[in-house]
Amino acid sequence: MTKDPYAALGLTKEASADDIKKAYRKIARTDHPDLNPDDPRAEARFKAAGQAYDLLKDPEQRRRFDAGEIDASGTEQAPRGYYRDTARGPENPYTQSRTSQGNPFQGGFDADDFFANFARGQGAGFSRGAPGDVPGQDVQYRLGVPFLDAALGTRTRITLPDGGTLEVKIPEGARDGQTLRLRGKGTPGHGAGQPGDAFITLDVIPNPDFERDGDDILVTLPITIDEAILGGKVPVRTVSGTVKVSVPAGASSGQVLRLKGRGVKGRNGKGDQRITLRIVSPSRIDNALKTFMEGWRAEHAYDPRTGKETK
Amino acid sequence: MTDAYAPDQVIARVTSLTAERLSHFERLRIVTPVTTPDGPRYRTLDIRRITLLCELTDDFEVNEDALVIIMSLLDQLHGAHSKLEQVMQAIGAEPSETKLRLLRRLAGDD
Numbered sequence: 001m002t003k004d005p006y007a008a009l010g011l012t013k014e015a016s017a018d019d020i021k022k023a024y025r026k027i028a029r030t031d032h033p034d035l036n037p038d039d040p041r042a043e044a045r046f047k048a049a050g051q052a053y054d055l056l057k058d059p060e061q062r063r064r065f066d067a068g069e070i071d072a073s074g075t076e077q078a079p080r081g082y083y084r085d086t087a088r089g090p091e092n093p094y095t096q097s098r099t100s101q102g103n104p105f106q107g108g109f110d111a112d113d114f115f116a117n118f119a120r121g122q123g124a125g126f127s128r129g130a131p132g133d134v135p136g137q138d139v140q141y142r143l144g145v146p147f148l149d150a151a152l153g154t155r156t157r158i159t160l161p162d163g164g165t166l167e168v169k170i171p172e173g174a175r176d177g178q179t180l181r182l183r184g185k186g187t188p189g190h191g192a193g194q195p196g197d198a199f200i201t202l203d204v205i206p207n208p209d210f211e212r213d214g215d216d217i218l219v220t221l222p223i224t225i226d227e228a229i230l231g232g233k234v235p236v237r238t239v240s241g242t243v244k245v246s247v248p249a250g251a252s253s254g255q256v257l258r259l260k261g262r263g264v265k266g267r268n269g270k271g272d273q274r275i276t277l278r279i280v281s282p283s284r285i286d287n288a289l290k291t292f293m294e295g296w297r298a299e300h301a302y303d304p305r306t307g308k309e310t311k
Numbered sequence: 312m313t314d315a316y317a318p319d320q321v322i323a324r325v326t327s328l329t330a331e332r333l334s335h336f337e338r339l340r341i342v343t344p345v346t347t348p349d350g351p352r353y354r355t356l357d358i359r360r361i362t363l364l365c366e367l368t369d370d371f372e373v374n375e376d377a378l379v380i381i382m383s384l385l386d387q388l389h390g391a392h393s394k395l396e397q398v399m400q401a402i403g404a405e406p407s408e409t410k411l412r413l414l415r416r417l418a419g420d421d
Binding site for chain 2: 025034037082087088142143
């Protein structure tokens with residue numbers, strides 16, 4: 001932080017309150033990081049000016065600083081995040097319909113048209129009507145979808161700010177950040193103008209039991225010691241209900257079993273469910289188990305750490 | 312959706328934000344919360360966007376119309392950048408003779 005807040009604003013101690021405000025706004029106007037997304041130095045200048053302004057805009061604080069009662073770092077703040085830091089991701093819902101008609105990178109386009117139209121940010125099908133025919137605006141919505149609803153597909157509705165509702169079909173296998181386009185569900189056009197479209201960005205709400213990796217579903221399956229040693233059929237939850245999975249005899253923690261076709265629907269058919277086994281000891285070790293293990297160890301000790309450095 | 316904030320939490324986090332102001336931004340369609348079964352939710356991205364909106368309103372005295380225009384331009388800029396990034400990555404994955412040809416074309420000597 002600059003020691004002299006006046007210098008950060010390009011002023012001297014004699015500056016009036018109005019000068020301070022004007023100086024701050026001038027710097028902020030040119031250097032606000034969100035208005036200069038590509039200039040890293042803008043942030044430093046903006047920060048220094050912002051801290052100086054925070055200190056000097058309040059007459060009492062300014063008096064105390066001038067009198068030497070507080071120093072300039074009295075206003076040091078925790079680092080803030082700027083919008084630009086998060087705004088560049090392809091999943092930014094606010095940029096979905098603004099740059100082009102939907103996602104131009106989604107399949108099924110003519111390559112020549114695509115490259116010709118890309119720079120202009122116009123999809124195919126843009127047509128000019130008579131004067132007075134004004135197309136409606138595109139409208140953006142965001143919808144939180146529970147994990148299982150996204151995996152299996154469902155129908156739901158969004159309540160609009162004006163009190164109406166919008167029916168939305170969540171496709172099977174919907175992804176976090178995916179944008180659905182509802183043609184004609186934006187604002188109405190004028191004259192013969194087409195209505196705009198509604199763009200709905202999906203926000204998948206995580207589920208404590210399931211994780212998703214592409215089209216595969218990942219779960220952890222706790223098993224008992226005897227199930228691990230002897231193997232057997234163990235019930236496991238999938239997105240489409242509980243099934244039994246064969247745990248092989250001699251299974252270990254971390255071993256991954258695969259249930260073919262129990263994942264979510266993707267472009268290349270259904271994914272799998274990958275099950276990571278986790279051996280869980282009984283909550284109470286009784287004498288029978290303890291005695292058995294002691295006897296067994298005396299005769300059959302084994303070292304799973306062979307080749308690994310242990311202390 | 313790991314970072315999800317209820318309206319109250321957002322108002323508590325952004326100093327100069329009030330409930331009226333938040334709903335005003337939403338009526339202007341420059342803030343769009345996520346509709347969830349538990350009510351509207353905001354993410355870190357939204358909180359930063361709202362912070363910027365408050366700064367533009369308070370520090371720059373930007374009026375409502377200009378605010379909508381600024382955000383639309385900013386969204387277009389970020390969107391175009393993000394697409395350009397994707398294009399660059401796609402080109403980066405191409406064989407080097409393709410990249411070379413594209414570079415020559417961009418330099419204008421085709």
